[in-house]
Amino acid sequence: MPELTPALRQRILQAVDAGFAAQTELTAQLVRLPSQRGEEATAQDFMAARYAERGYAVDRWRIDVEAIHHLPGFSPVAVSYDNAYNVVGAHRARSLKGRSLILNGHIDVVPVGPLAQWSRDPYDPAIVDGWMHGRGAGDMKSGLVACLSAMDALAAIGLAPAGDVFLQSVVEEECTGNGALACLARGYRADAAFIPEPLLPMLMRAQVGPMWFQVQVEGDPQHASAAFTGAGANAIQKAIFLIQALDELETRWNANKCDHRHFCDHPHPIRFNLGKIAGGDWPSSVPAWCTFDMRVAVYPGQSLEAARAEIEAFVAQAAARDPFLAKHPPKVIYHGFMAEGYELRNADEAEAALRAAHEQVFGEPLREYATSAATDARFYGLYADTPAIVYGPECRMPHGYDEAVNLESVRKVTQTIALFIAEWCGLEERRA
Amino acid sequence: MPELTPALRQRILQAVDAGFAAQTELTAQLVRLPSQRGEEATAQDFMAARYAERGYAVDRWRIDVEAIHHLPGFSPVAVSYDNAYNVVGAHRARSLKGRSLILNGHIDVVPVGPLAQWSRDPYDPAIVDGWMHGRGAGDMKSGLVACLSAMDALAAIGLAPAGDVFLQSVVEEECTGNGALACLARGYRADAAFIPEPLLPMLMRAQVGPMWFQVQVEGDPQHASAAFTGAGANAIQKAIFLIQALDELETRWNANKCDHRHFCDHPHPIRFNLGKIAGGDWPSSVPAWCTFDMRVAVYPGQSLEAARAEIEAFVAQAAARDPFLAKHPPKVIYHGFMAEGYELRNADEAEAALRAAHEQVFGEPLREYATSAATDARFYGLYADTPAIVYGPECRMPHGYDEAVNLESVRKVTQTIALFIAEWCGLEERRA
Numbered sequence: 001m002p003e004l005t006p007a008l009r010q011r012i013l014q015a016v017d018a019g020f021a022a023q024t025e026l027t028a029q030l031v032r033l034p035s036q037r038g039e040e041a042t043a044q045d046f047m048a049a050r051y052a053e054r055g056y057a058v059d060r061w062r063i064d065v066e067a068i069h070h071l072p073g074f075s076p077v078a079v080s081y082d083n084a085y086n087v088v089g090a091h092r093a094r095s096l097k098g099r100s101l102i103l104n105g106h107i108d109v110v111p112v113g114p115l116a117q118w119s120r121d122p123y124d125p126a127i128v129d130g131w132m133h134g135r136g137a138g139d140m141k142s143g144l145v146a147c148l149s150a151m152d153a154l155a156a157i158g159l160a161p162a163g164d165v166f167l168q169s170v171v172e173e174e175c176t177g178n179g180a181l182a183c184l185a186r187g188y189r190a191d192a193a194f195i196p197e198p199l200l201p202m203l204m205r206a207q208v209g210p211m212w213f214q215v216q217v218e219g220d221p222q223h224a225s226a227a228f229t230g231a232g233a234n235a236i237q238k239a240i241f242l243i244q245a246l247d248e249l250e251t252r253w254n255a256n257k258c259d260h261r262h263f264c265d266h267p268h269p270i271r272f273n274l275g276k277i278a279g280g281d282w283p284s285s286v287p288a289w290c291t292f293d294m295r296v297a298v299y300p301g302q303s304l305e306a307a308r309a310e311i312e313a314f315v316a317q318a319a320a321r322d323p324f325l326a327k328h329p330p331k332v333i334y335h336g337f338m339a340e341g342y343e344l345r346n347a348d349e350a351e352a353a354l355r356a357a358h359e360q361v362f363g364e365p366l367r368e369y370a371t372s373a374a375t376d377a378r379f380y381g382l383y384a385d386t387p388a389i390v391y392g393p394e395c396r397m398p399h400g401y402d403e404a405v406n407l408e409s410v411r412k413v414t415q416t417i418a419l420f421i422a423e424w425c426g427l428e429e430r431r432a
Numbered sequence: 433m434p435e436l437t438p439a440l441r442q443r444i445l446q447a448v449d450a451g452f453a454a455q456t457e458l459t460a461q462l463v464r465l466p467s468q469r470g471e472e473a474t475a476q477d478f479m480a481a482r483y484a485e486r487g488y489a490v491d492r493w494r495i496d497v498e499a500i501h502h503l504p505g506f507s508p509v510a511v512s513y514d515n516a517y518n519v520v521g522a523h524r525a526r527s528l529k530g531r532s533l534i535l536n537g538h539i540d541v542v543p544v545g546p547l548a549q550w551s552r553d554p555y556d557p558a559i560v561d562g563w564m565h566g567r568g569a570g571d572m573k574s575g576l577v578a579c580l581s582a583m584d585a586l587a588a589i590g591l592a593p594a595g596d597v598f599l600q601s602v603v604e605e606e607c608t609g610n611g612a613l614a615c616l617a618r619g620y621r622a623d624a625a626f627i628p629e630p631l632l633p634m635l636m637r638a639q640v641g642p643m644w645f646q647v648q649v650e651g652d653p654q655h656a657s658a659a660f661t662g663a664g665a666n667a668i669q670k671a672i673f674l675i676q677a678l679d680e681l682e683t684r685w686n687a688n689k690c691d692h693r694h695f696c697d698h699p700h701p702i703r704f705n706l707g708k709i710a711g712g713d714w715p716s717s718v719p720a721w722c723t724f725d726m727r728v729a730v731y732p733g734q735s736l737e738a739a740r741a742e743i744e745a746f747v748a749q750a751a752a753r754d755p756f757l758a759k760h761p762p763k764v765i766y767h768g769f770m771a772e773g774y775e776l777r778n779a780d781e782a783e784a785a786l787r788a789a790h791e792q793v794f795g796e797p798l799r800e801y802a803t804s805a806a807t808d809a810r811f812y813g814l815y816a817d818t819p820a821i822v823y824g825p826e827c828r829m830p831h832g833y834d835e836a837v838n839l840e841s842v843r844k845v846t847q848t849i850a851l852f853i854a855e856w857c858g859l860e861e862r863r864a
Contacts, residue, residue, distance in 0.1 A: 111713035113653050113720035139655075174716065210656075212715045221545050223571075223805060223831040224642075224705035224727050232832070236709050236724075240672050273656035275715035277668050281543035283644045283707035283725040283768060284606065285831040288545035292668075293715040295656050336715060373655060399655040399717040400664070 001097055001162050001426040009360060012422060015153035016415045023149040023414065024132070024407060026050070030141045031125035031134035035107050037079065040171045043107050044085045047169040050148060051089025054155070055431075056167060059088040063171065063182045071185060073383050075176035078335035086179050088188060089167040091151065091160060098162030098426030100190035102386070103151075103417070104180065104376060105144030106173030109136035110399050117401045131396065131404040138395025138405035143196030144169055146393070146410060150418035154427065161425035166190060173376050175212070175336045180376035184384055192350045192424060193380040193388040194417065198395030198405060199371060201362065201413055203354060206262035206343040206370040207377065207390075208269055208297035211304065212336035213311060215242060217279075218328045221288035232286040233324040236279040239290040242330060243274055245318035246294070249311070253296070260299040262343060262370035269372045270297050293335075297372065300341030308334070342378035347387030350424065354389055357419035361412050391416070433529055433594050433858040441792060444854060447585035448847045455581040455846065456564070456839060458482070462573045463557035463566040467539050472603045473515045475539050479601040482580060483521025486587070487863075488599060491520045495603065495614045503617060505815050507608035510767035518611050520620060521599040523583065523592060530594030530858030532622035534818070535583075535849070536612065536808060537576030538605030541568035542831050549833045563828065563836040570827025570837035575628030576601055578825070578842060582850035586859065593857035598622060605808050607644070607768045612808035616816055624782045624856060625812040625820040626849065630827030630837060631803060633794065633845055635786060638694035638775040638802040639809065639822075640701055640729035643736065644768035645743060647674060649711075650760045653720035664718040665756040668711040671722035674762060675706055677750035678726070681743070685728070692731040694775060694802035701804045702729050725767075729804065732773030740766070774810035779819030782856065786821055789851035793844050823848070 002008065016023075035043035044060065052058045063084045068074055087107075093100075112122040112135050120126060122135040132142065147167055154160060166188050170179030197204075219235025250272040258264040272294055279290025298307045312332050319325035344351075358366040377388035393409040396402070434440065448455075467475035476492065484490045495516045500506055519539075525532075544554040544567050552558060554567040564574065579599055586592060598620050602611030629636075651667025682704040690696040704726055711722025730739045744764050751757035776783075790798040809820035825841040828834070 110717050113713055113717075114650075117650070117720065174714075210716060218546075218549070221832045222829070224703050224707065234706060236706050240675070243672070271656055273716065273718060274666060274668050274712075275656065275717060275719055276712035277719075277722070278710050280706075280708035280725070281545055282606075282831070283727040284642060284705065285542050285545075285707060286705060287707055287709075288549065288833070290709070293712070295715040397654070399714070400653045401720070 001428055002159065004422050009419060011157050012153055012418050013415050015156045016150065016411065016418050019149055019152050019156060020411050023145060027132065027142050027145045028125040030145060031137050032123055034123050035109050035136065036111055037108060037175060038083055040107050041083045041085050044087045044169060047107065048087045051087065051167060056089030056091055059090065060085055063178060068178060068181050068185045071181060073177065073181050073379050075178055075336055075338040076334045077176055077178065084171045086171060086182055087169045088183065091165040093161055093163050093428060094431055095162050095428045099192065099424050100164040101161065101421060101425055102166045102168060102188065102190040102193040102380065103147035104168040104170065104193055104195045105140050105147060106179065106376065107144065107169050108171050108174050109139065110174050113401065119402050127407065130407050132407055133402060133404045135403055138198040138403055139398040140197055140392065142405045142410045143198060143392045146196050146414040146417055149414050150421055153418045154421065155430055158430050159427045160430045161421050162428040163425035164190065165425065170376065177339055177376050177379060180379040184379055189384060190386060193377065193386050194420065195375055195377055195388060195390045196392035196413055196417065197375045197390050198392045198398060199390060200394055201358065201391060201409060201416065203351065203366055203368040204371055204390035205368045206300055207341060207374045208299060208372055209339035209341040209378065210295055210297045210337040210374050211307060211339065212293060212295050212334065214291055214293045214333050214335055215315060216331040216333065217242065217290045219286060219288045220324065222286045224284045224286060235287045235290040238322065238325055239279060239292050241322060242315060242318055243292060246272060249314045263299060266370055266372060271372055272296050295337065298341055300343040302341060304338055304340060339374055340378055340382055342381050344381065344387060350387045350389055353420050353423040354391060357416045357423060360419055361415045433860055434591065436854050441851060443589050444585055444850050445847050447588045448582065448843065448850050451581055451584050451588060452843050455577060459564065459574050459577045460557040462577060463569050464555055466555050467541050467568065468543055469540060469607060470511060470515060472539050473517055476517045476519045476601060479539065480519045483519065483599060488521030488523055491522065492517055495610060500610060500613050500617045503613060505609065505613050505811050507610060507768060507770040508766045509608055509610065516603045518603060518614055519601045520615065523597040525593055525595050525860060526863055527594050527860045531624065531856050532596040533593065533853060533857055534598045534600060534620060534622040534625040534812065535579035536600040536602065536625055536627045537572050537579060538611065538808065539576065539601050540603050540606050541571065542606050545833065551834050559839065562839050564839055565834060565836045567835055570630040570835055571830040572629055572824065574837045574842045575630060575824045578628050578846040578849055581846050582853055585850045586853065587862055590862050591859045592862045593853050594860040595857035596622065597853065597857065602808065609771055609808050609811060612811040616811055621816060622818060625809065625818050626852065627807055627809055627820060627822045628824035628845060628849065629807045629822050630824045630830060631822060632826055633790065633823060633841060633848065635783065635798055635800040636776065636803055636822035637800045638732055639773060639806045640731060640804050641771035641773040641810065642727055642729045642769040642806050643739060643771065644725060644727050644766065646723055646725045646765050646767055647747060648763040648765065649674065649722045651718060651720045652756065654718045656716045656718060667719045667722040670754065670757055671711060671724050673754060674747060674750055675724060678704060681746045695731060698802055698804060703804055704728050727769065730773055732775040734773060736770055736772060771806055772810055772814060774813050776813065776819060782819045782821055785852050785855040786823060788855060789848045792851060793847045
């Protein structure tokens with residue numbers, strides 16, 4: 001294997017820079033493809049074509065719920081996977097002398113919300129003051145393309161990783177993680193995984209595990225004018241009653257934070273997000289139904305089953321305090337994230353490789369953090385015994401209006417990834 | 433004109449009874465036709481055919497917003513009227529010696545809500561223990577058919593009203609009243625109107641005027657996990673804040689009830705009904721938007737403009753107490769009912785005719801009431817100087833699950849209507 005000398009390191013960094021205009025253009029092309037849930041397929045076609053034209057072996061398959069629903073880490077789904085394709089581009093090393101690596105990123109983006117609130121079209125990746133705008137520009141198309149571009153940089157100087165590298169573009173990171181799980185089910189394994197989520201160029205030490213649940217509340221519909229008699233029950237008002245009761249459970253779960261190392265210093269690790277509500281059919285009828293959706297989270301090591309039981313018991317107890325709800329108990333259903341928390345452990349060698357790469361690029365030591373968000377890292381760490389590094393560029397307003405990614409951070413993160421690949425996998429001459 | 437002797441009254445009552453099986457079947461056929469907003473047209477076709485086969489002159493026309501939007505009593509609309517047809521069947525009297533009459537009923541029904549909660553299909557008009565079930569069975573297809581059947585009873589004994597009678601089947605009673613308004617705009621006028629709304633066989637003395645408004649609330653979307661930092665604003669939570677503030681306005685409006693005669697004894701005349709809510713796109717994003725719909729009401733004589741101004745000022749004041757809403761003021765829009773209240777006045781002769789008819793059928797004096805609901809009566813009373821009698825059968829669960837109408841009350845109300853027509857219009861021999 002070619003030795004990773006200071007001179008070679010410099011050549012790798014320069015190769016990233018030399019390719020950065022093309023990388024930026026590639027990122028912009030990808031941002032232009034809306035890839036919200038259920039609509040990821042064309043963006044995946046784009047990724048498949050990019051992998052193919054570089055000579056990677058392309059594996060594109062539709063996710064089959066039957067093939068994964070029994071696996072640990074599976075989240076329930078309430079939508080069709082008819083159009084949900086994963087794409088993996090594989091570099092299979094000639095020498096197999098180095099360590100293998102999964103470079104993973106997700107293609108799915110969250111909904112854009114009211115368009116009027118965006119300064120520009122969310123799928124117009126204009127660059128303003130060094131930031132590329134667009135839904136998914138940060139979370140995480142820039143990271144997905146950075147993996148490809150880091151490999152391109154090595155190729156540009158005639159090199160390739162000396163271990164297998166699997167470039168994974170997955171769906172469903174924002175709601176279940178079932179895309180990453182399907183990669184595991186398909187047999188993809190490596191000595192480490194790397195996920196450039198836009199959570200800043202720092203090492204993610206720990207993450208919570210999001211859970212989604214929906215509470216379905218009944219009402220007793222009556223003519224609006226009759227409701228004063230005590231007849232009828234307003235399902236929206238009953239839902240508000242439960243929503244406000246749930247504040248207490250959020251407080252309780254955050255009060256435990258120091259039982260979980262890495263989260264003791266976090267100001268509020270477990271966020272109960274009231275993300276969606278819908279109820280009623282007619283302004284002049286007492287609403288017969290209301291459903292609301294919450295995203296909560298658990299700490300690493302915390303049992304999902306126990307968390308679900310606690311939520312259900314809490315909702316039932318709150319409902320018991322209301323005469324109507326006591327007789328018409330709300331239902332709690334699960335229709336997305338059912339994710340365990342994750343803590344990066346037993347990853348000394350991967351961390352050392354990242355630390356060396358980061359210091360070379362940024363000229364300062366690598367810092368680390370724990371996050372109240374989640375990534376697909378948990379699948380590799382928890383269910384495949386594979387250390388999963390999360391480290392990525394700087395994003396402004398992920399999930400918000402005017403999402404944007406800092407291109408200078410993208411450039412540096414790409415350099416770090418390229419050096420990390422070289423460190424971790426070793427290098428070999430590129431196949432002719 | 434044939435004299436309305438006790439013997440003739442008896443013949444009329446018997447004729448209603450003789451036709452009641454056919455009337456019940458006709459009502460069932462109409463209930464089978466779903467006629468929710470935007471879907472009334474086929475039920476209107478049915479009515480037009482029933483009027484035509486009896487020899488009434490049928491006028492069927494599509495409501496034209498341009499033709500009515502400038503008229504008093506118009507309510508703003510947020511839907512298409514492409515399929516919104518009114519139908520009038522006219523009996524034009526040969527002698528013109530009697531007083532004329534509008535018999536009005538609405539074809540539109542409110543949404544059914546979750547089907548699982550109905551004991552049977554809402555459009556299956558089964559008869560159980562003397563009650564006909566079905567959405568609209570009470571509100572108000574039984575009344576609409578009762579008008580036709582009362583006329584049929586007179587025809588069956590060779591008689592017809594000696595004044596013009598306009599059988600009106602109108603749309604949009606449940607949301608705007610623009611159907612009735614369109615009848616006025618088309619020129620239909622009479623000496624009295626009669627509306628058999630299923631508010632019991634009593635005389636409605638006064639009704640409130642419903643108003644619909646929608647509050648549109650913005651949020652500041654962020655990743656759910658970041659919301660603890662104070663960044664972001666949850667539009668659903670902000671909407672709940674405003675909803676709860678509005679309780680105070682409801683209390684204030686009800687505290688005034690004794691300023692309005694007929695409502696002083698009503699327990700709660702002005703019902704603020706939180707009828708609909710929708711917000712957020714994604715459980716793991718802080719929601720960027722939420723809208724909620726309320727139905728409120730004003731007293732007879734109360735200015736709608738002043739009521740709107742009061743609502744808007746109240747919402748603005750509540751918003752000013754929240755730092756985010758203060759900078760992002762919620763919008764209040766109007767998308768339906770903008771109805772004045774109505775009080776039946778200067779209607780001594782029509783009341784006397786109803787009283788006589790009711791006493792003959794029910795054997796007891798006519799009672800009266802004021803309602804916290806509304807009917808199309810306001811159009812005739814307020815904008816056409818026409819006394820409008822509201823008097824109808826007994827309905828269980830209007831707007832609710834398992835709506836049903838009491839058939840015995842339908843029979844008696846039909847008898848009352850037939851006698852009322854005879855009293856009010858006088859009678860003539862039926863045209864050959």
